[in-house]
Amino acid sequence: MKKIGMFAATTAVAALALSGCTTVHDTAPAGGSAGGDDAVGITFSDLSNPVWAELVQEAQSYGAEQGLSVTYVDAKNDAATQVTQIENFIQQGVSTIIVCAVDANALAGVTKRAQEAGIEVVGYTQVLENYDAQYLVDAYNTGYANGEAAAAWIDENFDADETVEWALMDLPRFPEIIDRANGIKDAIAELAPNAELVATAPALTAEDGVANAENFLQANPDLKVIATIGGGGAVGGNEGVKSAGVTDDESFGLFGIDATENEVQNIIDGDPEKSTISLGGGRAHGRTLIDITVDLLAGEAVEKDQFMPIEVIDASNAQEYYDEVFGD
Structure with missing residues (x-):
C-alpha cells in the first residue's frame, strides 16, 4: 500500500x-x-x-x-x-x-x-x-493524506475500543476521484481500525455537501466524522453539520480537500472542519x-x-x- x-x-x-x-x-x-x-x-x-x-x-x-x-x-x-x-x-x-x-x-x-x-x-x-x-493530482496519496488526518483526530478524541462512525462524500464518476476516495478509506481503515464507514454520497458543490451532511446525521445520529473528496462538499458539509446542531468542536470532525478560503477559515474558527488538503489551488x-x-x-x-x-x-x-x- x-x-x-x-x-x-x-x-x-x-x-x-x-x-x-x-x-x-x-x-x-x-x-x-x-x-x-x-x-x-x-x-x-x-x-x-x-x-x-x-x-x-x-x-x-x-x-x-x-x-x-x-x-x-x-x-x-x-x-x-x-x-x-x-x-x-x-x-x-x-x-x-x-x-x-x-x-x-x-x-x-x-x-x-x-x-x-x-x-x-x-x-x-x-x-x-x-x-x-x-x-x-496524485489521487490516491491525496486521499490518503485526508484519511490520515481523520484517523489522527479519531485516535486523539476516542478510545481505541470505541466504535466511531464516519461517512464519505465521494464522486465516483471520475476514475481519479475513485482513487482519491480509496486513499481516504484505506488510511482510515489502517490507522483507525475502530472507525466504521456507515454512509457514502457524491458531492461536487456546496449544496451537495449541505444536503449530504444533513442526511448523514439524520440517518446516523451517532456519526462523528465526515471525509470529503473536494472543497465544495467540505464547505457545504461544514454548514450542514452546524445546521444539525453540532457546535462542540471536539465532538465532530470534518476533513476536506482543496484548501479553499472558506475551508481554511472554517478551521481557524474552530468549526467542524478540522483539516483540508492543499493541492496548490x-x-x-x-x-x-x-x-x-x-x-x-x-x-x-x-x-x-x-x-x-x-x-x-x-x-x-x-x-x-x-x-x-x-x-x-
Whole structure:
C-alpha cells in the first residue's frame, strides 16, 4: 500500500465560495480572439466547482500578462458538448487546448485531431490518451493524506475500543476521484481500525455537501466524522453539520480537500472542519497551466506528466496559510 508523509506545498491556493463563481459558458467563448498563435482554448467538465471556476479566471488574466488570449467554456458534465467545444477550438485555429475532461475516453479522437492540426493539448486532472503535457493530482496519496488526518483526530478524541462512525462524500464518476476516495478509506481503515464507514454520497458543490451532511446525521445520529473528496462538499458539509446542531468542536470532525478560503477559515474558527488538503489551488493551477502552455509554444522541453503538491492544512498552520494565501 502506498503511504505519504506530509508533503510541502510550493504554491498558493484560493477558491471562491459558490456564490462568487465566475459566469460559466456553454459552447460560446468567454472572450478572447478567434484563433492564432496567441489563442488558447480551455474546456472544463463543470465550472460549478468553485476551484475550477477560479482557475479559468486566473488562467485568462495571467494568460493576458503572458501575451495569450484565453477563452474558456463549460461542458456542464456533457461529454458530447465537450467534443463539440474542442472541435470548435480546432476550427478557430487556437494554438493550445487545455482540457479538464468529462470523459477522457470520449475525447481520444478529437484530441488526436487537434494534435494533427498542430495544436498543443494540455490535460488537467483527468488522464488523456492524446496530450502534450498534463497537470495531475496524485489521487490516491491525496486521499490518503485526508484519511490520515481523520484517523489522527479519531485516535486523539476516542478510545481505541470505541466504535466511531464516519461517512464519505465521494464522486465516483471520475476514475481519479475513485482513487482519491480509496486513499481516504484505506488510511482510515489502517490507522483507525475502530472507525466504521456507515454512509457514502457524491458531492461536487456546496449544496451537495449541505444536503449530504444533513442526511448523514439524520440517518446516523451517532456519526462523528465526515471525509470529503473536494472543497465544495467540505464547505457545504461544514454548514450542514452546524445546521444539525453540532457546535462542540471536539465532538465532530470534518476533513476536506482543496484548501479553499472558506475551508481554511472554517478551521481557524474552530468549526467542524478540522483539516483540508492543499493541492496548490485554483489560482496557482491556472498559472501553472499557462506556464506549461507558454513553454510548449516556445518549443521548450516540458515534462509530460506533472503532479500537484500535497500539504495538510489544520489548526497548527491554518492562520499562517490563510495570511499567506488569502491575506491582503
